[in-house]
Amino acid sequence: MSLSNFLSLSVLLTGLAPRAAFAADMNSASGVARTSLYWDCCKASCSWADHGSFVGNPVQVCAINGTRLTDYNLGTGCSDGESFACQDQIPWAVNDTFSYGFVGAYINGFLERTWCCGCYEFEFTDGPVKGKKMVVQSSNSNYDAVGYSQFNLGIPGGYDYASACAKQFGPAEIFGKENNGVLTRDQCDLLPDTLKPGCYWRFDWFMDAQKPNVTWKRVPCPSELTDISGCVRADEAQFIATAETNDTVAPPPSAASTVGSLSAFYTFALAAVLGVLVSL
Ligand SMILES: *[C@@H]1O[C@H](CO)[C@@H](O)[C@H](O)[C@H]1NC(C)=O
Numbered sequence: 001m002s003l004s005n006f007l008s009l010s011v012l013l014t015g016l017a018p019r020a021a022f023a024a025d026m027n028s029a030s031g032v033a034r035t036s037l038y039w040d041c042c043k044a045s046c047s048w049a050d051h052g053s054f055v056g057n058p059v060q061v062c063a064i065n066g067t068r069l070t071d072y073n074l075g076t077g078c079s080d081g082e083s084f085a086c087q088d089q090i091p092w093a094v095n096d097t098f099s100y101g102f103v104g105a106y107i108n109g110f111l112e113r114t115w116c117c118g119c120y121e122f123e124f125t126d127g128p129v130k131g132k133k134m135v136v137q138s139s140n141s142n143y144d145a146v147g148y149s150q151f152n153l154g155i156p157g158g159y160d161y162a163s164a165c166a167k168q169f170g171p172a173e174i175f176g177k178e179n180n181g182v183l184t185r186d187q188c189d190l191l192p193d194t195l196k197p198g199c200y201w202r203f204d205w206f207m208d209a210q211k212p213n214v215t216w217k218r219v220p221c222p223s224e225l226t227d228i229s230g231c232v233r234a235d236e237a238q239f240i241a242t243a244e245t246n247d248t249v250a251p252p253p254s255a256a257s258t259v260g261s262l263s264a265f266y267t268f269a270l271a272a273v274l275g276v277l278v279s280l
């Protein structure tokens, strides 16, 4: 083996290293994550049919007047499209310690198609909600997180800039300050009637917790959530039967395809490196 081959092999190995870490997490489907709040009124990312593999349609999407649309190819109201988030995808409390809701997910190291319409059980691990649980469905994706997992709870009056909300409901001020959202329970009174309950939930059940962290695990989707979102993952039935996901991880930049061939490759590479050292 020439020195230049040896060098390119080293580069290749360095490039492959993170792949091994992903593979170890592949079927765990659980972990720790940060949270935030959002409600931007935009068409959700999981409302595009090609953002996952679904039994029927992706996440229900609505017209500016709130009626359901059946065309999932229409663009988002966040640019100049006609689709907006449906107003029933808001959280609600079942009792003092358990709620349902919808989230924009980002699971570190995984692709969007592994989480779109998947359901997750959370247990909050800090703040006033510590010990409370939720079951949520991923209706959207959150790409603000880098290097860690994060679930953004879909809560009207959440923190982010609600420009499409201004277009849909106007004026923008009813959704609170830009990039701050609604600050008090009273300010929820200004929201459209459909969105008020989700805003109140934040100050009641959720106790206005400030970005509490969670432990999470994937769970079968309850009909309480899929009846609202209209979305069921294609691997849902298999997931229920085996209690495991059939998810795939983000593809590495290079070609190795399985864990088996990866370790065989490392063995080969080690032998090759030793061979080079011996011949030196
Ligand atoms: C709401 O908007 C849709 C799509 O533009 C339209 O077909 C429907 O008639 C509207 N419904 C009402 C009640 O205005």
Ligand SMILES: *[C@@H]1O[C@H](CO)[C@@H](O)[C@H](O)[C@H]1NC(C)=O
Binding pocket: 094, 095, 096, 097, 098
């Ligand atoms: C709250 O509701 C959840 C889900 O139905 C249930 O598992 C839990 O036992 C309930 N907790 C209380 C205190 O009623």
Ligand SMILES: *[C@@H]1O[C@H](CO)[C@@H](O)[C@H](O)[C@H]1NC(C)=O
Binding pocket: 034, 126, 127, 210, 211, 212, 213
């Ligand atoms: C959540 O976890 C992150 C990372 O460990 C930490 O920086 C942050 O302070 C935690 N948030 C809360 C509300 O405790």
Ligand SMILES: *[C@@H]1O[C@H](CO)[C@@H](O)[C@H](O)[C@H]1NC(C)=O
Binding pocket: 238, 246
């Ligand atoms: C898992 O997903 C792969 C790729 O989509 C598919 O070929 C395979 O049949 C699935 N396995 C099960 C048990 O559903």
